[in-house]
Amino acid sequence: MSVASPAHIIPRRSVVGEEGEWCKMFDPPTASPATCELVAPTNPVPAFVAATVPGATNTIPFTIRRGLMKTTRIDMWDGNRVDFFTFDDPDIASTNGGVWPAPTIRMVRGSIFHCQVAAGGPPPHTIHWHGQEPTPMNDGVGHCSMEIGSYTYQLQPNFIGSYFYHCHRNTMQHFEFGLYGFTIVEPPDAYAQQNPALPNYAGGYPRRTAANLINFPQFPGYVPGDPVHGVAGPGGLNGLPGQPALDPHAYTVPYDVEALWVLDDRDSVWAANMKNARATFPAHGLVQPGVDDQFFKGDFHDFNPDYFFVTGVPFPGPVGSTVPCASNVVVPAELNSGVVGMQVPVNALRNQTILIRVLCAAYVFIRVTFPVDVVVIAYDGRALGVPPFNQYNHAFLVPAGTPMDLSTARRFDVLMRSSSTVSSFASVQFRHNRNNALLFTGQIPINIA
Numbered sequence: 110m111s112v113a114s115p116a117h118i119i120p121r122r123s124v125v126g127e128e129g130e131w132c133k134m135f136d137p138p139t140a141s142p143a144t145c146e147l148v149a150p151t152n153p154v155p156a157f158v159a160a161t162v163p164g165a166t167n168t169i170p171f172t173i174r175r176g177l178m179k180t181t182r183i184d185m186w187d188g189n190r191v192d193f194f195t196f197d198d199p200d201i202a203s204t205n206g207g208v209w210p211a212p213t214i215r216m217v218r219g220s221i222f223h224c225q226v227a228a229g230g231p232p233p234h235t236i237h238w239h240g241q242e243p244t245p246m247n248d249g250v251g252h253c254s255m256e257i258g259s260y261t262y263q264l265q266p267n268f269i270g271s272y273f274y275h276c277h278r279n280t281m282q283h284f285e286f287g288l289y290g291f292t293i294v295e296p297p298d299a300y301a302q303q304n305p306a307l308p309n310y311a312g313g314y315p316r317r318t319a320a321n322l323i324n325f326p327q328f329p330g331y332v333p334g335d336p337v338h339g340v341a342g343p344g345g346l347n348g349l350p351g352q353p354a355l356d357p358h359a360y361t362v363p364y365d366v367e368a369l370w371v372l373d374d375r376d377s378v379w380a381a382n383m384k385n386a387r388a389t390f391p392a393h394g395l396v397q398p399g400v401d402d403q404f405f406k407g408d409f410h411d412f413n414p415d416y417f418f419v420t421g422v423p424f425p426g427p428v429g430s431t432v433p434c435a436s437n438v439v440v441p442a443e444l445n446s447g448v449v450g451m452q453v454p455v456n457a458l459r460n461q462t463i464l465i466r467v468l469c470a471a472y473v474f475i476r477v478t479f480p481v482d483v484v485v486i487a488y489d490g491r492a493l494g495v496p497p498f499n500q501y502n503h504a505f506l507v508p509a510g511t512p513m514d515l516s517t518a519r520r521f522d523v524l525m526r527s528s529s530t531v532s533s534f535a536s537v538q539f540r541h542n543r544n545n546a547l548l549f550t551g552q553i554p555i556n557i558a
C-alpha cells in the first residue's frame with residue numbers, strides 16, 4: 110500500500126484547540142486526564158513493601174507510584190559519564206533522583222493494579238505496560254495516550270509472567286535513555302503468606318510462576334491444570350458463583366532461585382547528541398498534527414552501541430571484547446517490590462529449580478547461549494502450553510550450547526536445574542541490528558555448587 114494513493118489516505122480531523130485533556134501529545138500539555146472507568150485498587154504488593162522495606166511508605170492505598178523523569182549521569186566502566194533518563198519511586202527514599210533500571214514492579218494475577226505516575230521532569234510521557242491488556246487509555250501507546258503532570262494507570266493482570274513498563278513517548282529516545290523497568294505478574298496468593306518463619310514467605314523463595322511442565326518431570330512441585338477451562342479451573346478466570354474453588358497454583362511451578370537478565374546497550378555519542386528530551390515534541394497550534402510535528406529531528410537511526418549491560422550491571426570491556434560481569438549481584442529488595450534475593454548472575458545449589466527471566470532492552474540483536482540445558486516455559490509474558498492458548502504452543506527443551514535470539518522488547522523465561530555442579534558462563538552476544546555483525550560478547554556467570 111502507498112500513502113500517496115488517494116484510496117489509502119485516512120482523513121484526520123484537526124485537533125487544534127483540543128491540546129488539553131484528550132489530545133495530550135502536545136507541548137506544553139495543558140491538562141491531566143482522569144482515569145477512565147476507575148475502580149478501587151486491590152494490589153497487595155504496595156502494603157507488603159511498606160511493611161517489610163525499612164523506610165518505605167504506601168502513600169496511596171493499594172497503589173504504587175513512579176516519578177519521571179530524572180536525569181541521571183552514570184559512570185561507565187572506563188570513567189566516561191553517560192546521561193540516562195530514569196524513574197524514581199516516591200515511596201522509597203533511596204530511589205530519589207532516579208535509578209536505572211527502574212524498580213521492578215510485582216503484581217498478582219487478578220488484582221486491580223494502580224500506578225500513579227507523576228512527571229517531575231519535562232512532560233509529556235506515557236507508560237506502556239508491554240503485554241498487559243489495559244483499556245486503550247491506560248495502554249500508554251506512544252503518541253496516542255499520554256500522561257501529563259499526573260495520571261493513574263489502571264489494569265488487571267490476567268497472565269502470570271514477565272513484562273516490562275517503559276515510556277512510549279518518542280520511544281526510540283526515552284526508552285533507550287533508560288525510562289523502563291521490569292514487571293512480574295505472580296500467582297494470586299504470592300503475597301498472602303507474610304510470615305517469614307513459613308516456607309512461602311512472601312518476600313523470599315520459593316515462589317511460583319506459570320508453566321506447563323507435563324513433559325518435564327525434572328521440575329518438582331508442578332501443579333497441572335484444567336486444559337479445557339483454563340488456569341482457574343471450571344470457575345473460569347475469576348470464578349463463578351456455585352463453581353468449585355479456584356486453585357491459584359494450577360499450571361504453576363515453584364522455583365528456588367530467580368535471576369533477572371535485562372540486556373541493554375548504550376551509544377555514548379548518540380546519547381550525548383540526542384539528550385534533549387523534548388527535541389521531537391509537536392507544538393500547540395499546528396495545522397496538521399502528525400504531519401507538521403517533528404518526530405524525525407535528530408540522528409536517532411544511527412545507533413552504534415559502545416557500552417553493554419545486564420540489569421544495570423556493566424560488562425566492563427570495549428566493543429569487540431568478550432568480558433564477564435561481576436559474579437555476585439543481588440537486586441535489593443527495595444528495588445524488587447520487597448522480594449529479597451533476586452539475582453543477576455546465577456549462584457545456586459545442585460537440584461534447585463532456577464528461573465531466569467530474560468528481556469532484550471537493547472536496540473541491537475541479542476544471542477543468548479546457556480552452558481546447560483534449559484526449558485523455555487514462556488515468551489513475552491505468556492506461558493507456553495497454558496490456557497487459553499495451550500493448543501498453539503508448548504514448553505520446549507533447549508540443549509546446552511544452543512543459541513537463542515532476541516530482538517528489542519522481547520522476553521523469554523527459562524527453567525534450569527542441574528544435579529551436578531556447574532561453574533561456567535552464559536554467553537550474550539550483542540549483534541548489530543543492520544548487518545548482524547558481532548559487536549560484543551558479555552558473559553554472565555552461572556555457578557551451581
Ligand SMILES: [Cu+2]
Pocket residue numbers: 178233234235276277278283288
Ligand atoms: Cu518519556
